[in-house]
Amino acid sequence: MQFLSRWESQRLSSTTQGIPLVDGLPIEEIAGQNWQPSRGDLALPALTLDEAAFAANRDLFLRWCESAGVSVAPHAKTPMSPELALSLREAGAWGTTVANIQQAAVLLAGGERRLLLANEIGGLAAGRRLGALLGAYSDVEFHAFADSPAAVAALAEAARIAGRGELSVLVELGAGRAGARDRAAIEATIAAVLAADRLILGGVATYEGAVATPDADETMRAIAALMERTIAAFALVRHAAPGRPLIISAGGSAYFDVVARALAPSAQADGNASVLLRSGALFFADHGIYARAFAELDRRGGLVIDGARHSAVEGFQPALKLWAEVLSRPEAGLAIAGFGMRDASFDQGLPVPLRAFRDGVEQQGLAETLSVTRLNDQHAFLSVAPDSTLGVGDIIAFGISHPCTCLDRWRVVLGLDADGVVTRALPTQFG
Incomplete structure (x- = not known):
């Protein structure tokens, strides 16, 4: 059994929130402490993951992917947890997106060996940094984006520094963010890859x-x-790389169904290509932006798995809760x-009160009588009904909107299991 050293315990304690690690307590024994946020066993606030909801979301989405003929490399930027990345890959994910x-x-150090870097990396200095990293992991399958000859040059530098015989480049096209904007830019990027x-x-x-x-609408x-442009760009890449297995990558957590319907037929017709989604937040779902996205998905026809329609709203369950204590009833x-x-x-909506506890009793x-109206750095302002019995010391579980920008606040x-008991501690590594 691995114990935290004194230095490791102090370092973890100083950079985490909501978890009273005791010097010398093995992290593996945290589950045995029988901690329950609803009882106030933990220093609050604390962020928790409903293990059953996360697993159900994972299994549902992977079933849908298989039925839709696509794969997924879950985006690790959402939790930045090697443990969760591993669990998704072991359940059937293609690999991991960063x-x-x-x-x-972080993910390479955590054991991942198939990565999609879904972004341009920058210039030659960034290429040298990437090359030094890849040089230490010669066994990794690695794919990266480029949308210009300059981006290609940075990746060529990375491959040179790493001593790799091949480094896979996905030509990115786009609108509103990065990505080549027209055919000329796509052709220039393809030509730069071929020449490198x-x-x-x-x-x-x-x-x-x-x-x-x-x-x-x-x-x-x-x-x-955008999907039409993507299919056209794929045809250009296929012409330049006949016979090579190719990836068509798109798909976040809100419109993955639209993307799959548009791109899967082209991959299937090609016979040597695969559609790779990069969804990440949907494994956590939420009570805000993704709850609304799933409602829109249902209006588009829902999740079709092996010919049967399933409700996204009913299928994907929010897995994150933020627990906090009432500090004051000043007026x-x-x-x-x-x-x-x-x-x-708070970028996509304020937290939503879900359940309230007093002395561990709901x-x-x-x-339902509470609402969050605004936030300061470390205070939440709650509107309370005039006849509310809410008191100082009561503990409230909140639902959140946008998992990506909530998880990155926590170390x-x-x-949590179905009884609200802590099952494990999942360190995040946002840097």
């Missing part, structure tokens, strides 16, 4: 979320146009809870 060199370093030593064409990539707008038209209609912008995402109906996430 957004930059730092994230690649140690680089090979690995396929094409895009990101449909960058063209989304508040108008659902307009968004569907924009995504359809009528107001409560102050002990969390804030340092602890919760106070039925109490949470440890606690797994």
Whole structure:
């Protein structure tokens, strides 16, 4: 059994939130402490992961991927947890997606050996950094994006420094974010890859979320146009790389169904290509932006698995909860809870009160009378009904919106079982 050294325990304690690690306590024994956030066993606030919900989301999405004829490399930027990345891969994911060199370093150190770096890396200095990293992992299958000859040059430098015989490049096209904007830019990128030593064409990539707008119909038209451009770019890459297995990569967590319907037929017709999604947040779901996205997905027809329709809203369950204690009832209609912008995402909506507890006993109906109106750094302002019994010391479980920008505030996430008992500690590695 591996124990935390004194230095490791102090280092972890100083950079985590909500977990009272004891010097000398093996991290493997955390599950045996029988901690329950609802009882106040932990220093709050704390962020928890519903283990059953996460596993159900994973299994549902992988079943859908298999039925739709696509694969997924879950985006590790959401939790930055090697343990969760491993669990997704062992369940059937193709590999893992990262957004930059730092994230690649974390996942490689964690044991991942098939990575998609879904971004341009920068210039030659970044190429040298990537090359030094890849040089230490000669067994990794690695794919990266390029949308210009300059981006290709950086990847060629990485391959040279790493001493790799081949480095796979996906030509990225796009709108609203990175990506080649027209055929000329795509052709120039392809030509640069062909002219470079140690680089090979690995396929094409895009990101449909960058063209989304508040108008659902307009968004569907924009995504359809982007998918047409992606298919055209794939034809150019295929012409330049006949006979080579190629990847067509797209798909976040909101429009993956649209992407699959558009791209899978081209991959199937090619016979030597695969559609690779990069969804990450949907494994966690939420009570905000993705709850709304799943409702839109249901309006588009829901999840079709082996010919049967399933509701995305009912299928994907929010797995994250933020737990906090009521600190003050300073005036009528107001409560102050002990969390804030340092602890919760707020870019896509404020947290939502879900359940309230007093001395470990749920106070039925109490949470429904509460709402979060604003956040300070470490204070949440709650609107409270005039006749509310909410008191100082009560503990509230909140749902969040946008897992990516909530998880990155935490250095440890606690797994919870169906009874609300801590099952494990999951360190995150956001750097």
